[in-house]
Amino acid sequence: MTVTGLRPDADSAAVRCDNLVHVYGTPGSEVAALRGVDLTVRQGEMVALLGPSGAGKTTLLWHLAGLLRPTAGTVEINGRRLTELGGSALARLRLEEVGLLLQNPARNLLPYQSAAGNLLFAQAPARRSGAAKRKRASHLLDTVGLARVAHQRAGRLSGGEQQRLALAIALANEPRLLLADEPTTQLDPESAAAVIELIRSANASEGTTVVAVTHDPAVASALGRTITIRDGRVGAEGRAGQEYVVVGRDGALQLPPELFDLLPPGSLAHAVRHDQGVLLRRVNTDAADEDRQ
Numbered sequence: 001m002t003v004t005g006l007r008p009d010a011d012s013a014a015v016r017c018d019n020l021v022h023v024y025g026t027p028g029s030e031v032a033a034l035r036g037v038d039l040t041v042r043q044g045e046m047v048a049l050l051g052p053s054g055a056g057k058t059t060l061l062w063h064l065a066g067l068l069r070p071t072a073g074t075v076e077i078n079g080r081r082l083t084e085l086g087g088s089a090l091a092r093l094r095l096e097e098v099g100l101l102l103q104n105p106a107r108n109l110l111p112y113q114s115a116a117g118n119l120l121f122a123q124a125p126a127r128r129s130g131a132a133k134r135k136r137a138s139h140l141l142d143t144v145g146l147a148r149v150a151h152q153r154a155g156r157l158s159g160g161e162q163q164r165l166a167l168a169i170a171l172a173n174e175p176r177l178l179l180a181d182e183p184t185t186q187l188d189p190e191s192a193a194a195v196i197e198l199i200r201s202a203n204a205s206e207g208t209t210v211v212a213v214t215h216d217p218a219v220a221s222a223l224g225r226t227i228t229i230r231d232g233r234v235g236a237e238g239r240a241g242q243e244y245v246v247v248g249r250d251g252a253l254q255l256p257p258e259l260f261d262l263l264p265p266g267s268l269a270h271a272v273r274h275d276q277g278v279l280l281r282r283v284n285t286d287a288a289d290e291d292r293q
Helices: 057-064 087-096 113-123 132-143 158-168 189-206 218-222 285-290
Strands: 013-024 029-043 047-049 072-077 098-101 179-181 207-212 225-230 233-241 241-245 270-272 277-282
Touching: 013 057, 013 179, 013 207, 029 057, 029 189, 029 207, 029 233, 047 057, 047 189, 047 218, 047 241, 057 072, 057 207, 087 098, 098 158, 113 132, 113 158, 132 158, 132 189, 158 189, 179 189, 189 207, 189 218, 218 225
Parallel strands: 047 207, 047 225, 098 179, 179 207
Antiparallel strands: 013 029, 013 072, 225 233, 233 241, 270 277
């Protein structure tokens, strides 16, 4: 097979991960969730994080939110290295610049507060008048189809309604960066489409950068650029409907599983220069052993 190269864009970055490593557990029982992730997301870009369960997608998202500290490597958000920020500075960053939608919508809500009250509370750090905050809350509730339940307690809403309210809360302060973990889970197709449209609208009208973990093909398609995480590494990247393998800083690359019949894991292969890139050619190990005898 022939591998051609595509260089990453060098525009200003909203997100930058440099050799990011995260290890869970204690000495003797460690589990590496992230194994040297390099990732750049430009200002105003929308990116979907794909991959099987347990690949490290949510761990990566939590690092971008400053909720975890790296075992090694660095994370920068809007030019600031998160490991250099204290707890109060990280909290301020999340309040003012980062909208965070966790996978369990109830974790984003004040259950005994109304839907409208949740949105007003979320806007507490915003430097805008009370009237402007109420207008913003009303607009978001209408956009996600929750105007009729504006005064109901958030804890009494259905799972799908809580999911839509949680997204509205994440966007309440017009964040520069939206981080969303499975934003359309628990939603019917109509509600999911409304959520996707709200994300796209925030990107188009407010320039919000979006990074979303998803298993939903509709979300992946709507966001445009995809990053596939496999075994804690960036294994592939999709742009304009075309998927590319990603060469790591150590020269390693992960073949997509559909090519395992050509180069099964553990295979030997020749890697040689080719006029269009690099040619990988599987080695017949039995023949190679005979040649050595």
